[in-house]
Amino acid sequence: MSAPKTLYDKIVDEHRILSFDESGGAGERLLLYIDRTVLNEYTSPQAFSGLRAAGRTPWRPSASLGVVDHVNSTNPDREAGQLDDGARRQIEYLGENGRDFGIEIFDLFDPRQGIEHVVMPELGLVLPGMVIAAGDSHSTTYGAFGVVGFGIGTSDIEHLLATQTLVYRRLKTMRITVDGTLAPGVTAKDLIMEVIRRIGADGAAGHAVEFAGDAIAALGVEARMTICNMAVECGARVALMAPDDKVAAYIEGCPRAPSAELFARARIEWDALRSDPGARFDKEISLSAGDIPPMVSWGTSPDQSLAITGRVPDPDDLPPERRADAVRAMAYMGLAPNMALQEIAIDRAFIGSCTNARLSDLRDAAEILRGRKVAPGVRAMISPGSSHVRSLAEAEGIDRVFTDAGFEWRRSGCSLCLAMNDDSLAPGERCASSTNRNFEGRQGIGGRTHLMSPAMVAAAAVTGRLADVRTLAAAEPAR
């Protein structure tokens, strides 16, 4: 009998065309077959230009999909011409590349348009056992389906388009086991923020991380996507979860998913997609779900996060190697040591991004907003993760919960997550955000971002400051 294998190694082995060194272990250099990619308008242009310059064509055009998501406006009236010249050129060039090379493109006005990591799963294009590489770091999202998903740069996009492969180095493996039950008001976002806080922004560097344990199994597929999406913020190159019945049910019936007999055949294989008992991981970490509180970030790296009930740290209490970064982050964020997090007033609230703008996220936030109003002086925006999510939400009336509360009901796009469009923070503006990165200048030069779950953003929006969602969930809103 062969040695027990991890899920990650099983998938890599299935996609190994040839090995350059035949080492078989972590670090093995191999040629990896890639099942699918999704292209966006801002990391793909130079890849297509490279193909054109070399006279090359895509190896398998039907394995690619192009989506406009990063630079577009989320203005409800998209015809109004809010695109700057650069954005317009990038969108036009994506369309031109699709036409010239036979790649399907969802442009701004396509009913299937949305953020790439929301669109791919909702179409059924993400299937267990696949390898999906794409020009966006949050391609780890697909791990929720038992998929080796990872972000690549533009040169590698060109390589992938031309050869359907990547020259790949096998990662080390890490298992993060989460047992127990999440407390009321605590979500997948809090779970992954706690993992990042605990292991650090590079704590999983060089590793494929498998999330396991009954707390993960208890989560819905969209919540699992949130965890895999944000695993890149602790340096994970790949995040993985073994697919189960919930994953199969999520995929079945999606527009592009295999149907009937093919689906049944596929399912037999998917059931074997799990780490073998006794499989060895290079690193093991475990945590107890019940200990995790609602989290917010206070600094400028996703690992600078704390329980909402906590206080901004005193740099003198931090380990020496973290002190200088904490001082710098505090200065940027305009915070003083020992300030209670719940005393921090906000100017903006944003729900959106590939991390937290799926239907279940919108429902979570709407639960808190129902019968409440956004605090005076706070500008609140919600940008659904895709045009499809937007229409589903409208069909169940959630849009009105948001608009009644005083949120702007926007169109879909990456939007204020990285503010490559016209949604951007002004210098000094402070934002409660359901996104994934609180980097300096990320949401606008001088803008200050606090990461949290969608429900926590809703709580912050109505109280006008960082707030503990549990106190609002318990209270009856004024109607």
Added chain:
Amino acid sequence: MKGFVRETGRVAAMPGANIDTDVIMPKAFLKGIDRSGLAVGLFHDLRFDETGAVRSDFILNRPDMADTRFLLVGPNFGCGSSREHAVWGMLQYGIRGIIGSSYGAIFADNAANNGLLLLSLPVAEVAALAAQLEDGAGDMTIDLEAQRIETGAQATGFDIDPATRRALMLGLDRIGETLTHADRIRTFEEAYLARKPWLMDAGSDERIS
């Protein structure tokens, strides 16, 4: 791609953990469809204030740092977004090599694909190199062939992955290299898709329904 064998030049220390690609290449410079014009974007918001004035306290703006060729950086440098513009900007600015303890994984791949040398040394060795710099700056030679960093009278050896080293030294076209295996790829693909027909072209929504 320009090969890297042995280079000499100024080194600037930029300590601090988790310097991300948003900081290295802010989004204002990502609206192009080619690779040009990115030197001005490199560390833009650290080099210039909101009015466009030069921030004199930023190390690369010092008069003695005009020809900086290497950076000495903190852990997890280049984490965050996949934007390869960060690497293109480095090279266009004149940066040829970076010395640190760890890097964002996509950034590291992007660097290797473009001929930007990234050296990974233990934290203590990075600190020792920084300690040799006066006021955060100095001169340095990186000899990739001999796998040696030379600063003044001292030399430090380093390990580097042999495949990356070879590609950097020769300035290889990786796509061309891979396509020499085209037959292997095709044979693999046919067998793979025959074995898992549900992974074939998913087609359009119209054709499926």
